[in-house]
Amino acid sequence: MSTTTDSPHQAGPREWLGLAVLALPTLLLSIDVSVLHLAVPHVSTALDPSASQMLWIIDIYGFLIAGFLVTMGTLGDRIGRRKLLLIGAAAFGVASVAATYANGPATLIAARAAMGIAGATLMPSTLALISNMFRDAKQRGVAIAVWITMFSVGIALGPVVGGAMLEYFWWGSVFLLGVPVMVLLLVAGPVLLPEYRDEESGRLDLASVGLSLAAILPVVYGLKEIAKDGVSAVSAAAIVVGLVCSVVFVRRQRTLDSPLLDFTLFSNPAFRTTLVTMLLSMLVAGGTYLFVTQYLQLVGGLSPMKAGLYLLPAAGALIVTSMMSPVAAAKFRPAYVVAFGLAVSALGHVMLATADSTSGIAQVVTGFAFVYAGGGPLIALGTDIVVGSAPPEQAGSASAVSETSTELGMALGVAVLGSIGTAVYRSGVDVPAGVADGAGDSLAGVVEAAAKLPSDVAAALLESARAAFTDGMNVIGAIGVVLALGTAVLVAVVVKAPAGGAEEEAPESAVTPVVAEGRPVS
Numbered sequence: 419m420s421t422t423t424d425s426p427h428q429a430g431p432r433e434w435l436g437l438a439v440l441a442l443p444t445l446l447l448s449i450d451v452s453v454l455h456l457a458v459p460h461v462s463t464a465l466d467p468s469a470s471q472m473l474w475i476i477d478i479y480g481f482l483i484a485g486f487l488v489t490m491g492t493l494g495d496r497i498g499r500r501k502l503l504l505i506g507a508a509a510f511g512v513a514s515v516a517a518t519y520a521n522g523p524a525t526l527i528a529a530r531a532a533m534g535i536a537g538a539t540l541m542p543s544t545l546a547l548i549s550n551m552f553r554d555a556k557q558r559g560v561a562i563a564v565w566i567t568m569f570s571v572g573i574a575l576g577p578v579v580g581g582a583m584l585e586y587f588w589w590g591s592v593f594l595l596g597v598p599v600m601v602l603l604l605v606a607g608p609v610l611l612p613e614y615r616d617e618e619s620g621r622l623d624l625a626s627v628g629l630s631l632a633a634i635l636p637v638v639y640g641l642k643e644i645a646k647d648g649v650s651a652v653s654a655a656a657i658v659v660g661l662v663c664s665v666v667f668v669r670r671q672r673t674l675d676s677p678l679l680d681f682t683l684f685s686n687p688a689f690r691t692t693l694v695t696m697l698l699s700m701l702v703a704g705g706t707y708l709f710v711t712q713y714l715q716l717v718g719g720l721s722p723m724k725a726g727l728y729l730l731p732a733a734g735a736l737i738v739t740s741m742m743s744p745v746a747a748a749k750f751r752p753a754y755v756v757a758f759g760l761a762v763s764a765l766g767h768v769m770l771a772t773a774d775s776t777s778g779i780a781q782v783v784t785g786f787a788f789v790y791a792g793g794g795p796l797i798a799l800g801t802d803i804v805v806g807s808a809p810p811e812q813a814g815s816a817s818a819v820s821e822t823s824t825e826l827g828m829a830l831g832v833a834v835l836g837s838i839g840t841a842v843y844r845s846g847v848d849v850p851a852g853v854a855d856g857a858g859d860s861l862a863g864v865v866e867a868a869a870k871l872p873s874d875v876a877a878a879l880l881e882s883a884r885a886a887f888t889d890g891m892n893v894i895g896a897i898g899v900v901l902a903l904g905t906a907v908l909v910a911v912v913v914k915a916p917a918g919g920a921e922e923e924a925p926e927s928a929v930t931p932v933v934a935e936g937r938p939v940s
Contacts, residue, residue: 433551436610437561439603440547441568443507443540446599448572450479450514450533453580453592455711456722460589462862467523469840469860474527476708477832481638482534483541484826485631488679488819491542493622498615499543499550504607506539511600518590541821549805549816550614559744559802566740566798571733577711577726584722626678629667634826636660641834683816691912692800693819695905697827699760699796702898703789704831706770709839709891710786716861717884718779728783732790739794744802752799753913760906763792764899771895775881775888782891789898797824803913835897839890846886850875861887 454476462472494502513536517529548565552558580592637660643653671677684690714725739759746755766788773781804820840860847864864883868876 440544449576471523479534486538487822503543509536517593581723581726632663700827701831704828705835735791743795743798757906757910759792759795764902767898775884842890848882
């Protein structure tokens, strides 16, 4: 028997325990991102991927998460958000094991793709369940801040735990970190999480699913190819195909009774602006993280374990600012808190843009900490703005859009900024004759090749490669300065929500929690 929730209510112990369970997928996904970046040099040595394959290993995961988030968010509204969460957890665990034992670049790319599709079920389900379980606006803000903090904790734990595993085990072991997390979620989820679904939702439009993927993936592919090899007929055609599919997708959604993505959500200027800001900020974060983690190991000469420890200040700063942002937003306009954070990030990007390969790692570590500290307010408050502005029956769709902006931004950052940085590196590195073809494609390749060269030749090659790699990081830092300052001004001008939030409670919901004897069932 089903009933409809009559009014918003204060969350109780069950909801807060459920929040602890919902934090697990967030912890897992952030750990997975951070440990893979740390493992890049090891994967390069073990599997010998080309530069293009290495970028696909890193970002196919994010691309498919971004491509399927809207689909999975809507699917969760239809079949039940808890059900989709548990299905995704099981699939993610299986895909993680497949990635662990991949025996070549193609196999690892396929496993990472499967992880991306499974991962797309996790984030919108968790965020939508939080929106349903915490109907009071203040409680929801705290719950989302906790959820975001677990993302930060994962970033902090990933490099340390992953670095330790890379010290003592093979590179594939880093993917096993996700397996116990998923097992715990599968055991605790049915006990603590209620089920929610929209009983009035229509069927899933498969044509829209295909169009959403066709709109995102070809554009990303085209941008990657342009950044890597310049404009070509193939890259230009891919972008045109993606843009055409985007137009067709939007027009189809406007004609459907039950669209995959309800574009009325975008009628709110704060919603639109926050999404754009999150997209651009995550784009810069993705490219920055990729280069900083490699800089610490391949330029700074740190072991994976030590590199992970040097990333802790940034993760700690993100945790603190994420948790403090709701407190600050109770006294100041949220847009001003976010804009101030973005200005702090710009300062960090300045430090990364001016670092060199011989001055040590202190400036890079400090700059990266400022970048992350400044991102905390945007992640915490931006997510709440997006989810809180949607009616509860569209929580899954709003959550999916929010997560799409962040995941797509992160993937684009790795693809586009990673390719730009790589292009700068390749144009600056001086590879002497006689060195194996392809050694200069990446700094990891040069480090490996230098071990087989006479000491004087190896020293000159490494100096050139490290300087060129740092130049690439400098370019990414400069792009970050421009985008951080630009979005800070945009948010401050457009987002008008007053201090303390606009509402105390979310509006009444058309979402039907599945209940038995008056309580959500386990």
